[in-house]
Amino acid sequence: MGFLAPFMLVGLVAIGVPIAIHLIGRRRARIVPFAALDFLMATKRKTARRLQLRERLVLLVRALACLAVAIALAKPFTSCERKGPQVTRGPQAAVLVIDDSFAAGYLVDGKPWIKRASDEARRIVAQLGPEAEVAIVRASEGAEHPTELTRDHLRLRDQLLALEPSARPADTTRALTRAAQLLAASSHARKTVFLISLQAKSGLHPDEPPWGKDGPTFIALDLRPARMPNLAVTALKVDSDPNTGTRGVAFDAEVGNFSDEAKKVELSLTIADRVVARGELALAPHEKKTKRFLAALPAGARASDASVSLAGDGLPIDDRRYVRATLRDEVRVLLVDGDPRTVRHDDELFYVEAALRPGDREDSGTSVRSITAEELAGITKLRGLAPTIDLNDFDVVVLANVAALPAERVTALADWVRAGGGILVAPGDRVDPTAYDKTMLPLMPQSLRDPIDTTWGASPEDRDSRALHLVKWEADHPIFAPFSKDAPDLADAKFFKISLLGPTTATADRKVLARFTNGAAALVEASIGAGRTLLFTSTLDRDWNDLAIHRGFLPLIQQAVRHLARKHALGIESDHLVGGSVALPTGDLKKLEVRGPDGIGAVFEGDRLAGRSSVRFGKTDHPGIYRVIGTDQTGATHDREELAFAINVDPRGSDLTPVDATALPTSGTGSAVAPTDNTRRVELWHALAAALLLLLLAEAILVQR
Amino acid sequence: MKLDPIQLQRLGSLPIKARVIVEGALSGMHRASVHGSSVEFAEHKEYSQGDELRHVDWKAYAKLDRYYVKQFEQESQLTVYLVLDASASMKFAGGGLAKLEYAGLSLAAIAYLVTQQQDKVGLVACGDRAIETMVPPRARTNHLHDLLGVLDELMKKGGAGDESPAEALGRIAELSRRRRSLIVLASDLFDPDDATLRALATLRAQKHDVSVLHVLDPHERTFPYEGLTEFHALESGAKLLANPSAIRKDYLDRMNTFVAKCHGTLANAGVDYHEVLTDNPLEDTLLELLVSRARLQPGAARRTG
DSSP states (O other): OEESSGGGGGGGGGGHHHHHHHHHHHHHSEEEEOHHHHHHHHHOHHHHHHHHHHHHHHHHHHHHHHHHHHHHHTOEEEEEEOOSSOOOOSSEEEEEEEOOSGGGGOEETTEEHHHHHHHHHHHHHHHHOTTEEEEEEEOBTTOOOOSSOBOOHHHHHHHHHTOOOOSSOBOHHHHHHHHHHHHHTOOOSOEEEEEEEOOBGGGOOTTSOSSOTTOOEEEEEEOOOSOOOOEEEEEEEEEEOGGGOTTEEEEEEEEEEOSSSOEEEEEEEEETTEEEEEEEEEEOTTOEEEEEEEEEOOTTOSEEEEEEEEOOOSOGGGGEEEEEEEOOOOEEEEEEESSOOSSGGGSTTHHHHHHHSGGGOGGGSEEEEEEETTGGGGGSOBTTBOOSSOGGGOSEEEEESOOOOOHHHHHHHHHHHHTTOEEEEEOOTTOOHHHHHHHTGGGOSEEEEEEEETTTTOOHHHHTTTOBOEEOOOTTSGGGTTSOTTOHHHHTOOBSEEEEEEEEOSOEEEEEEEEETTSOEEEEEEEETTEEEEEESSOSSSSSBSGGGSTTHHHHHHHHHHHHHTOOOOSSOOOEETTOOEEEEOTTOSEEEEEOTTSOEEEEEGGGTTTOSEEEEOOOOSOEEEEEEEEOTTSOEEEOGGGOEEEEOOGGGGOOOBOOGGGSOOOOSSSOOOOOOOEEEEEOHHHHHHHHHHHHHHHHHHHHO | OOOOHHHHHTSSSHHHHHHHHHHHHHHHHHHHTOOOSSSBOEEEEEOOTTSOGGGBOHHHHHHHSSOEEEEEOOOSOOEEEEEEEOSGGGGOOSSSSOHHHHHHHHHHHHHHHHHHTTOEEEEEEESSTTTOEEEEEEOOHHHHHHHHHHHHHHHHHOOOOOOOTHHHHHHHHHHTSSSOOEEEEEEOOOOTTOHHHHHHHHHHHTTOEEEEEEEEOHHHHHOOOOSSEEEEOSSSOOEEEEOHHHHHHHHHHHHHHHHHHHHHHHHHHTOEEEEEETTSOHHHHHHHHHHHHHHHOTTTTOBOO
8 A cells, every 4th residue: 555645644633632631621520429329320320331341432433533633634545456348548549339239138147238338347447547538439330420520528428328228239340440440530649449248249240340450459358148148039929810701810920049058038929919829849959949929819909019028027028929910801803804804814813812812812912803994894884774894893993905895884994993903904915005195094193105125126135134123113102112222123024015005194193103214103002082093114924024923013013912901911011120110191181190119109191191191210229019000181190000111120139159269350550558557556545535424423423322 | 498409408508408307397297288197196095994994084984974985106215217328329419419418308308397396306328338337226305416416417428329228228127126116218229239229118027117219310301312422421431422312211111111110119118109200399298208108108207105
């Protein structure tokens, strides 16, 4: 032990002060010979002993207080071996990369691991000293990063104290890259990156080094507990199950065992806040298995919140996975075949029928009736007889390569569309644009012009290269919701012949939803009264294109039909992850409000909603079920059950397998290395000051008694 | 008019003081209309079979034509032992007379009174080997002078030692085994092992009349001290530096308990107990003792003619 101000130890003589006061006090005391005290002390020595003890204690406390004052003023310190990372005090630049992914909520001794990380980070900030410029970079995917280093250590400490695990997986490599960028902008010679993370494999990408050779000094802190076994529900799919009845649904829950030992997992299925099924899974180390639950949705509900959870482990957030289970609304489609063939696959409707009723199963969600163009005459009165086809039995009519219809049928169809029906028109060789202009315009979003054949005159080997492709589709539109912006399932399809479009008709809200590579419109949508019309400018079979044999054809046709029928929700939920955005169809809503599981959400209205067929909601920060409340044009507000969606954590973050030390980044050479000093000075006067306060308190209590 | 104990102390020699106290007390007795003991007194009882014929009052028969028998009390002389606790604790004086002086004056007055009644009076003092004194009981006037002289000397010496009166009381029990005696103890009863209380109870059990003057100083009963004080014990030499206000309640509780215990133990044993404070007029103390004795044993001091 040493002293920073040893001359202050002269004050130790002050210890004599209370002793002198004690002795003087004794001398100044009045002396009274007292017989009864003698008796009292002889008979009841307890009081005397207590008084004597108290007197000595007071003297001792006062002497110690004087001692503490003198020693504290001399500022004692001691030295000890450094533990933990090499932290050197002084001017420097440092970035603390802290893992705040959901894995940081792993419970270690009953407390989230992130508290341990936060404590360690605060200790490092304190040791760096006030001259250090520091930044804190959170390592969760999509986290906001600071733009500069700061000397405001108080703010840093507050940030660290407020640190909570997010619901996102770790992206440590991106955070380290950002740390290197921040340090690169600093003029300090000494630059250090401290990594306080669980060092899970999933967040680090060894093939993407965060800095080059001249990067900063890198110190990775090993705060990981010895064992971090984790179990997680990594996927949950729901599908209708006709075998269980009309309300039957099947849940396929995938469970992962991210530990080195075999585990037996208890799973439970919850529908509408009630546990309806339980099951067990035996999992080998690092194994994933799927458990199927069959259940029925509650009576009267078209959709329900559901979740599968497993018995709690160290990381609760990934032990439950949510899903919205929705019963399919059957869409009734009338397919009008303009070019019927006896050879099945040559038929105009062969691919459309297959897409709408895959496997011809009852649970496909679509009922299809196919007729020829001539049979469509049944929608009108024929020679005074009642119509044989009631359009009101259908939600959607598809006119595939149908030659221009007589005016009375068009009128009947147009009336039906205006009342809320949906019609999809696709051209073909039997479509004559001139004839269409004469009668069909009430059903068309735009008039047709002559088709162009891009392969005309090309040799067979050049044919493919001259084909058109779909590009620039409205990714936010419900029809394209299942597709990403560059979905190869659509983009790879080749279009050899397409119909060009004429001048705009009088239809409202006309919108081109997709275009070809030459800029021509591929899919045009317009409103007619309360209904909708869609015009696809190529054929629905393989005559003009090969879209029908691409994987994108099925979802495109199904989505188009459902969009026309205004029945978007399908039984199969797409898996939305925390941090991702969700496209919500706006329909005719005046206001749309989204509420998350924590009650916080967003409101779309006014300019954010007007003229849009869908909006994107991106505040998906917590896993759970998000509700959508819509206000229609009449001002009525309804819970839009069919739009509610589930958000889940990214299963990548559940794998806590540690990364090899060799896969961690290495220190660069672009930083001056601090001199090695393995001892650390620990100042003791704070403790002495605290002891002094306690002594004064004790003295006050003793004197009062 | 009553004399303050301090004023009384200024009066000449001890015999004079004793006489003053007794006269003051006796004047009080008239007011109390209580007949004293040990004076010649008789009463008549109608004759019944078995009474001695020599005791028949023939003059009464002549007057009333009925037989009355003269009855007399015990005809022997009363022996009184005065026991003075002269231990060190008795020299405590809070502001007035020391307890020893007060006790000495009280016993002197009783000796004077007893001698006046032709009864025998003796003195036993205890406290220290140097002080231990035994004046055997005698009834002569010269004896009173000797006894008062010894008493005066003891008072002048002041208290010493820590011997309790228990041993002295035991010696009296030995001496007066065959004869009932009156034993008057003046002490503060500061006795760590209660031996004095037991000895008094033993004497009472042996049919002796026992009176106790429990002499305490007013300061011992009120503990009026203030400010930092170092108390020196008189017998043990122990010292205690204390703030009296901090220990007053505890002390007074213990003192009250002690007095209550003495009173309770002695009253249960049939001992005539009087707590007296040293600022109490001595003639009142004497009078209280006399009245109490007369009330407890109205015929105890009668003698046959």
